[in-house]
Amino acid sequence: MAPEAGRWSRVLWRACNGLMAAFFALAAVVQVNDPDAELWVVVYMIPAGLSLLVGLDPLVTGNFIWKSVSAIHIFFCTVWAVCLAHYLVLHTQWNVLHEEEGRELTGLVIITAWMSLCHSSSKIPVGGRIQLAVAVIIALFPFFAWVYIYVNKEMRSSWPTHCKTVI
Secondary structure, eight states: OHHHHHHHHHHHHHHHHHHHHHHHHHHHHGGGGSTTHHHHHHHHHHHHHHHHHHHHOGGGGGSHHHHHHHHHHHHHHHHHHHHHHHHHHHHSOSOGGGSHHHHHHHHHHHHHHHHHHHHHTTSSSSOOHHHHHHHHHHHHHHHHHHHHHHHOHHHHHTSOHHHHTOO
């Protein structure tokens, strides 16, 4: 029974990484109209590539280059997220998804959470049940959030034009 559960855990972990790779790639694509698109495409494509690699081979998280790239990206995203959070606290409302900086902050938090989860999986590539449950929640959150935002026309009405003209 245990080997069967282990097989499904590996499949689920790989599927979550595939889903997150797709999300990050899609997030990079929708940046096309953003004034600083070049920056955001890179910010999203790095975790897209790293997640794709983990989806193809979960043991890649033990590779020195993979660990170094992910650690550096986690660091910069964390610093950037802290700066954006500070800005939002000082200058905006608490409903962060109504503000462009709030949506940027949400993206950085998702990147940091996912890359941290993958980075910590190098010790146990599939992780335990709790890590797998967290992976499923993080992997599904961006898609549910996108559907919610897409359906909520009131939320989108206050967005700048470049945000309204993508997907």
